[in-house]
Amino acid sequence: MAFTGRRRELRILDSWLGKVRSPTGGSPGQALVLKGRRRIGKTRLVQEFCARSGVPYAFFQATRSQPAPLARQALFDAVAEGEGLREHAGALGHAAPPEDWVRSLAAVAAALPTREPSILVLDEVPWLAETDPGFDAALKTAWDMHLSAKPVFLLLLGSDLAMMDRLTSYDHPFYGRAGQYTVGPLNPADVRDVTELDAAAAFDAYLVTGGFPEVVTGWRPGEELSSYLARQLEDPSSVLLTTGERSLAAEFPARLQAGRVLRAIGSGERTFSGIAASTGGTGGQPLAHGTLAPILTELVDAKKIVAVDMPLSDRPAPKLKRYRIADTYLRFWLAHLENAVAQAERERGAQSLARIQKSWPSWRGRAIEPVVRDALLRLLPDAAFPDVFEVGGWWNRQNNPEVDLVGADAGPVAGAVHFVGSVKWHDDAPFDGRDLAELREHARHVPGAERAVPVAVTRTAPDARTRDDLAACWQPDDLLAAWNA
Template identity: 80%
Template sequence: MAFTGRGRELRILESWLDKVSSGSGGSRGQALVLKGRRRIGKTRLVQEFCGRSRLPYTFFQATRSQPAPLARRALFDAVSGGVGMKEYGAALAHVPPPDDWVRTLAAVAAALPADRPVILVLDEVPWLAESDPGFDAALKTAWDLHLSAKPVLLLLLGSDLSMMDRLTSYDHPFYGRAGEYTVGPLNPADVQESTGLDAAEALDAYLVTGGFPEVVTDWRTGESVSAYLARQVENPSSVLLTTGERSLAAEFPARLQAGRVLRAIGSGERTFSGIAASTGGTDGRPLAHGTLAPILTELTEVKRIVAADLPLSVQPAPKLKRYRIADTYLRFWLAHLENAVAQAERGRGEVSVARIQRSWPSWRGRAVEPVIREALARRLAMDAFPEAAEVGGWWNRQNNPEVDLVGADDLPIARRVFFVGSVKWRDEARFGARDLAELAASARLVPGAEEAPLVAVSRRPPTAEAADGLAAHWGPEDVITAWR
């Protein structure tokens, strides 16, 4: 798979390696925890980084359910066979590893060079902890006594977000010994670079692929969204169709209710009561509060696949929480592709294409809103509204009106609202006087925003009449630029 994007992530890794090379990190060795959902590209990113470093490195990939003695043997083999590690790891090649992780890691530390930086990668650390509950404490001991004394950058990778969070938590043995960074999908600018599309089409490509590296790299340079979809949905084994199913199977192997809740949100249910009704039993009764509430907590706080949004204004509204699929690719897959595999197997990919085309304009209009909010919060709104540190939306109990953009100083309860805006992501119609009038009427209902300036983000430039009433307008190129 071709490597694309990841400029920010590579710079962060290089900064940690520089601490080791310069000795400026407080200890000779440095440790960094890298976490991220499965198939997001953590392993590929670190492999690329190790190759570019031109330093000796060991990449150890743990195996799920592998007994600890076999895992320790595999680690010895990885060190002795690492890139540029032959002269250092030879002592480990033909000796049996110790019977515990402390002495095994101590032996690894002893084999590392003392006069030049080296990179040691332990991939899927949660699987090591599953096979041996004492691994975490052993890692702490080995780091304190042996590894941190060597010029080593220790990279600890894992896809189980809750277990990786625990690794650096306050009550954990390894607390305070490592930095941490969450690897997300490719950003919209990376997707544009990979696909060779203009800004508007690249944002569409981002909404389809979610920035999942293996899905993005299967996009042919300059290929239109419609051509890409037509090619993908006719093949039942295409990455676009299969990645979502594999991701859900890995995250929720036996959680039928969690899967139903995800599908309800993916189909458009946003409120607690709506989700409960959609996932209730065959008797028509909604899913019980005591059952649904912990599932939503897991999806939002542990798995982070779902986001829970609150209306942003100077007035709290904790009962108006709205749920959405936070994973951009999974949002598209749940809405359009879950049944496309069966159609592809029948040779009826055109059925899936037609279904996507029918719902695409309205689905895209809502799906692009979180992307635009993130772009505005990153840097897009800084020049016009430097104090607007947070960007959200606003709605009332009836969802009438719903305001797409609210820029404020804090989230979810603001002290001050700096702007109110609208997102119109239409192919042909421009943001016009009618859109401006609707935005102005809605803005007056947002608590604290009665006098706030009006802004718009649209796929096409606004009309001259509408532009006169806007404090700022941004288009597709501006949105992409927020990630450059």
């Protein structure tokens, strides 16, 4: 499979390796914690980086529940077989590792080159800590006494975000010894490169695949959305159908309540009370507020699967928070695909496709909004809006009206609101005078927006008169440029 995208991530990794190549003082070695949700492509990214680096490297991938002695032997084998390391580390392949991690990592450090840079990758570090609670402290000792003295770039990878955060937190041994970087999915520009679609269609592909590499690469170059969905929905083992279920099973094994909360949000519930009510299902018992609150906290802060949005204006509104699935693919899967596996097994993929196509326009219109805001945050400030550093939306308690876009100097409480806007993501209905009049009417309700100018984001170009009345209008090609750097 050809490697596509990840230009920014590769640049960042190369800059860290550059610190090892040309040290400016302190320890010769550098360490970086690389985290990201399961199946997001961390391992593939780092493998590609190592292959391109031109320096010796060893890639060790832990196995879940593997006893620590076997893990240490596997580490020795990986280093002994590392690219360009056999001259230095070949003897490790015939050596029995010590009975603790400190001495084992010290032996690895001794086998690494002394005068040239090298890369050492430890993948799925949380699994090593699960089987040996002392691993974190041993890693700290081995780094301080042995590894950091070598010109080595140590990469620590993991999918358990909470455990990876703890690895470098203030009260843990490795604190202050490594940088941190979070690997996200492929961005919309990467998805466009893989699928070879135009900008508007590439955003559709991004909403469906979420940028998950293994899902995106199943898209044939230039293939229309309906054709891609038809192929995937016919096959109960297709990556589009199965990745969501596998992801939830890995993140929440036997966590039924968390699954109920995710499904409630995935079905469109956005408020705390609405989510609580929806978790009861048909005739079931809704989750009590005292039970729901910690689950939402875990989903937002630890798992980062759920995002919280606050209305943006110059007036605080902490009680008006809204929840949404942060993972774009999982949002699509929960809304459209969870039951499609059973349909595919009954050879009823066409029925699943018809159901998706029926709800697609309205679902897409809502799902594209956070993607648009992310794009504008990358594009702004610019010459037209030099003071816009925050882009959000605004709503009242009744969600009537809702304003899709608010550009301000800060958030969630702004000092000054500079623009209000609307997102119209229709295939064949341009933003027109009626849409502009509605936007202006809704903007009157946004606190602090008295001097704000109107803007729009449209999939289809607005008519000329309306375009002249807008302070700015961004279309798919404009938005995609936010990720093209």
